[in-house]
Amino acid sequence: MPGINEQPPFKVLIIGGSYAGLAATLNLVDLCQGRKCRFNLDENDKAPEHKVPVQITIVDERDGYFHIIGLPLAIGSNVDASIFWKKFDDIPALQSPDISHIRGRVDSVDCKSRIARIVQSTGDDGHKIIEQKYDYMIACSGLRREWPSAPKSLTREAYLAETAESVQAIENAAAGVVVVGGGAVGIEIAAEIKMLQPQTKVTLVHSRQQLLSSEQLPDEFKAKTLELLTESNVELVMGARLQDTLLADDSTAAKFLLKLSDGQELYADHVINAVSRFTPTSSYLPKEACDPEGYIRITSGLQFSGDVPNKEYHYAAGDLASWSGIKRGGAAMHQAHFAAVNIHQRMLAELYKTEPTFNNLVAVAPMMALALGETAVGYFPTMGLSSGDEIRNMFFNDDLGYGICWRWMRLGEDTEYKS
Structure with a gap:
């Protein structure tokens, strides 16, 4: 078996750069660099004993991460609108040699050959077709939503003009x-x-x-x-x-x-x-991977469960995944965390012949928190119904949860890299 320095990096393709896509990317980089992943708060868990070479490519039509939960505030406030969209190049956590970004859309995925066909934006409405070989893929492209559920714009500059109007x-x-x-x-x-x-x-x-x-x-x-x-x-x-x-x-x-x-x-x-109005963005996948509505069928371990080849190398997380519960940003990040852990376990098993231990989702009951201006209301099975400052501060603060998500994913921190 080649040494770790001779092992070519595992190529991981992450389709979508919102909550699930960034959560999957950063948790996986943590683990591959030999750290506990950032979403793991269990003090009894230890960091991985081995490092794993990895190269993660994020594909997204937008030029940055947009806090979509905050759109109801962004459409009425220029200050908040400006804060809620961060270009990928301006997010400290993504500035790692292990992470790259392609602005474009995935046109098709060949699960058998593990090759994705990507329509890459070259600016000024131009594009080129590239083929991306991958070892693992996580579909995190979510749902296509219309304004005002999501911006129409694909660049920060166009989005700021859109919200300013x-x-x-x-x-x-x-x-x-x-x-x-x-x-x-x-x-x-x-x-x-x-x-x-x-x-x-x-x-x-x-x-x-x-x-x-x-x-x-x-x-x-x-x-x-x-x-x-x-x-x-x-x-x-x-x-x-x-x-x-x-x-x-x-x-x-x-x-x-x-x-x-x-x-x-x-x-x-x-x-x-x-x-x-929203539709799943799964048109790039074989129809066998999806249910009749276009959501990706997954196992509790986030792997594809449909009749497609190499399903053990294909994962889905976030709104595009067919799982119980109401689609929420927190659920998307949680699913992506588990997908990252499970892929890392498979990488370790391949490199070091270890016995993998997988994280599995459980059924999720309907739950929701709503921001209502100066207050908020929430229903969660473990908490019941509650409202007021406690719920507002827990889930939203003054920026519809932007700071909560930013800090939870640690997007403002440089991602440690050690060769």
Whole structure:
């Protein structure tokens, strides 16, 4: 067996550079460099005895990491918008010889040959096709979401222009803002706008009689959300569907006239359609890897479980993985942590003939925390229903969780590298 210095590095392809992708990358680099991984808080666990040469390539269409949880705040605040997008080149933790980044999208993956076809951006709307050979792959590309659930932009500069336009529209909405859609995104957007612009009339329109109607969460959580929104002076129109948005006539100072299914008419200067629309980004994978909706079938160890070759070398984590529970940033990072540990165990077994010990996911019950401006509400099976400053500080603080995620992944720290 070759010595560790002669062993060519394991090539790991990570598709997606958001919560799951960065968590997988940094935990795996920790382990391969002979450290306890950054998400392991068990004081009884020891650092790995052996180092493992590794070369990790992150592929993402964006030029940086975006704190997508913070978008309801970013669309109303230029200051927060600027903080929430960090170019990959400006994230200290990623500046390691073990980590590289390709801005582009994966067009196809051949699981048998373990080769990915990547459409790489070359700037000015140009691109080139490259083929990337890998030993292990983790699919972390998540869901394709529409604005305002996610930015349309792929570069920081375009994103800042996009959010600045939104901020200006909200600040100039003398006749009020209407947010359409009473899911998590719409609720948080309405609450954050009202917090930022307390003088502005903010109305949330939802087609059902109950907020969060598509989520398998307790009625008491949904009722508490409604109560706190009302207390924050967000106006609510329930059980009515938006049928048409028209330019208002000269008899009113408002820009838009909204016609609802129950006959109501609303006037506003700015309308935000927050009805959730999202699709899995798994089109680059063989259809056998995915369920009928496009989510990747995985084992509890995060490996592909569909009928594809070399499934033991293919993993998925985050929103794209078919697993129980509501899609959340915390769950994505947790899954990525386990995927990194399990891949590292396989690498050690291959190099040193050790017996691998794998981490396995457990079934996850529905749970959620919602930021509601100056307050927050949460439901977790172990905690039950709770709201107020405790929940806001635990999950969001003043920046919709940006600092919490940044510190948890330790993105601001240089990744130690020892040759």
